[in-house]
Amino acid sequence: MEPSTHTPLSFFDRYAYAIKAFIIIVMTIMLLIPANMIQGIIWERRDRQQEATKEVSSRWGEEQHITGPVLAIPYTLAGQHNAGEFQSYVYLLPENLKINGELLPEKLKRGIFDVAVYTARLQLSGTxxxxxxxxxxxxxxxLKLNEAMVLVGISDLRGIDNQVQLMWNGKPYFFNPGIVNKDLFSSGIQTPVAIDMTAAGGTAGSFTLDLGVKGSGHIRFSPIGQTTVANIRSTWPDPSFDDAFPPKTRQVSDKGFVATWQIQHLSRNYPQSWTGNKYDIQSADFGIRLFMPAQSYQQSMRAVKYALLIIGLTFFILYFIELSQRRTLHPLQYALVGLALCIFYTLLISISEQLNFIMAYIISSVLTIGLIVLYIAAAYKNARIAISIGSVLVLLYGFIYVVISAEDQALLMGSLGLFIILALVMYFSSRIKWDKLGQKDVTPVNQ
Incomplete structure (x- = not known):
C-alpha cells in the first residue's frame, strides 16, 4: 500500500470562499458610502432648483392667495376700561361668491431649471x-356706514398687472393698495364704498371686479361666500388639486383642464360676520398647483434607496458564477463593478436635468449595463456569462423603475420583488455543494 501524498488544506485554502464572501459583504457595505454621497448631491441639486424657483418668483410673483371681497364697516363702542371710545371693524362676507377665471401658464428658465408661472384673469362677483x-x-x-370699505386680500401685490376696478351697485370704484389692519390677511387692496343699510330687499351691495394677477406655481382662493362657486380653466396639462377642497368636477387632458368647485359655508370654520381678528379666514383655501411632472430629484432619490439591492444582487451573481464555474474574480474587479453601479446614479441625476426622467433612466441604464457587460466579458473571457449578467441587470433596473414610478403601490411591489429575489437566491444557493468548496484548485480569470 502506497503512502498518501495528499497534502492537507490550509485554513485559508479550506475557507477561501467564505473569506471571499466576507470581503464581498464588506465591500458592498463600503459602496453604500458613495451611494449616500450621491443622495447629498441630489439634495444639493434640489436646493439649487428651489433657489432658482424663488429667484424667478421674486421677479414674476410668488404663489398667490386671493381672499375676498370682504365688506369692512368700522364701529365705535364705549370703552370698558376708560371713559373714551374705541374703534373696531365689523367684517361681512358675501352671501354668494362666484369666481370665474383662466390661468395662462408659462415655463420660465433659470439656468437648466424650469419654473412654472402663470397670469390669472379672474372675475369675482356676488352680493x-x-x-x-x-x-x-x-x-x-x-356703525360708521360712511366709512365702509371693500377689502381684497392678495398675498403678493407685485403680481397685480391691471388697475383693479370694483363695480359696486352699478357704480365704479378704484382700489388702492393697503388694508385697514391685519385682522384678516397681511396684504391686499381696499376701496371705500357707499352702502345703504335701509334699502329694501336686505341687500347691502352687489359687486363685480376683474382682477389680473401674476404668480408662480400655486394659486389659492378663500371660500368666503355662504355659497362659493368657482370655475377655473387653463391650458396646463398637469394640475394638482391638493388643498382643503377638491373640485366638484374636473376635466384634465393634454390640452389643459377645467375644474369647478361648489363650497358651502358649513364646510369651513368661520361665520359670515364677526368683529376683530377672531378667525383665520384662509384656513379653508382651495386652489390649483401647476404640477411639474418631471420631479427627477424625487425619483432619483427613490432609485438611490435601491442601491444596496442592485449592488448586492450583482455581487451575488458574480460570486455564484465563481462557485459554479470555478473561476475567480479579484476583489478589485468586484470594486470596479460596484463603482460602475454607483456611477449609474450620477448619470441619472445629470441627464434627468436635461431630459425627462424616463429617457435619463434608459440612457443611464444602457450605459451602465453595457460597461459592466463588456468588462465581465473581458474578465471571464466568456461572452455568454457577460450577456447573462447583463440580462439580469436589465430585468433588475426595469423592476426598480416600475417600483419608483408606482408611488401608491411602491411598498407592495417592492416587498413582493424582494421576496422573489430572496427566494431565487435561496434556491440557487441550495444547489451549491458548500462542503466541497476549497477542495479543488480554481483558475483565476486573468490566466
Whole structure:
C-alpha cells in the first residue's frame, strides 16, 4: 500500500470562499458610502432648483392667495376700561361668491431649471346682505356706514398687472393698495364704498371686479361666500388639486383642464360676520398647483434607496458564477463593478436635468449595463456569462423603475420583488455543494 501524498488544506485554502464572501459583504457595505454621497448631491441639486424657483418668483410673483371681497364697516363702542371710545371693524362676507377665471401658464428658465408661472384673469362677483350683520350684537347707531370699505386680500401685490376696478351697485370704484389692519390677511387692496343699510330687499351691495394677477406655481382662493362657486380653466396639462377642497368636477387632458368647485359655508370654520381678528379666514383655501411632472430629484432619490439591492444582487451573481464555474474574480474587479453601479446614479441625476426622467433612466441604464457587460466579458473571457449578467441587470433596473414610478403601490411591489429575489437566491444557493468548496484548485480569470 502506497503512502498518501495528499497534502492537507490550509485554513485559508479550506475557507477561501467564505473569506471571499466576507470581503464581498464588506465591500458592498463600503459602496453604500458613495451611494449616500450621491443622495447629498441630489439634495444639493434640489436646493439649487428651489433657489432658482424663488429667484424667478421674486421677479414674476410668488404663489398667490386671493381672499375676498370682504365688506369692512368700522364701529365705535364705549370703552370698558376708560371713559373714551374705541374703534373696531365689523367684517361681512358675501352671501354668494362666484369666481370665474383662466390661468395662462408659462415655463420660465433659470439656468437648466424650469419654473412654472402663470397670469390669472379672474372675475369675482356676488352680493352682500344685511342678514349676517343683524346677527351681531352691535347697535346700528355705532356703525360708521360712511366709512365702509371693500377689502381684497392678495398675498403678493407685485403680481397685480391691471388697475383693479370694483363695480359696486352699478357704480365704479378704484382700489388702492393697503388694508385697514391685519385682522384678516397681511396684504391686499381696499376701496371705500357707499352702502345703504335701509334699502329694501336686505341687500347691502352687489359687486363685480376683474382682477389680473401674476404668480408662480400655486394659486389659492378663500371660500368666503355662504355659497362659493368657482370655475377655473387653463391650458396646463398637469394640475394638482391638493388643498382643503377638491373640485366638484374636473376635466384634465393634454390640452389643459377645467375644474369647478361648489363650497358651502358649513364646510369651513368661520361665520359670515364677526368683529376683530377672531378667525383665520384662509384656513379653508382651495386652489390649483401647476404640477411639474418631471420631479427627477424625487425619483432619483427613490432609485438611490435601491442601491444596496442592485449592488448586492450583482455581487451575488458574480460570486455564484465563481462557485459554479470555478473561476475567480479579484476583489478589485468586484470594486470596479460596484463603482460602475454607483456611477449609474450620477448619470441619472445629470441627464434627468436635461431630459425627462424616463429617457435619463434608459440612457443611464444602457450605459451602465453595457460597461459592466463588456468588462465581465473581458474578465471571464466568456461572452455568454457577460450577456447573462447583463440580462439580469436589465430585468433588475426595469423592476426598480416600475417600483419608483408606482408611488401608491411602491411598498407592495417592492416587498413582493424582494421576496422573489430572496427566494431565487435561496434556491440557487441550495444547489451549491458548500462542503466541497476549497477542495479543488480554481483558475483565476486573468490566466
Amino acid at each position: 352682500f346682505t344685511k342678514t349676517a350683520l343683524e346677527k351681531l350684537d352691535i347697535p346700528f347707531s355705532a
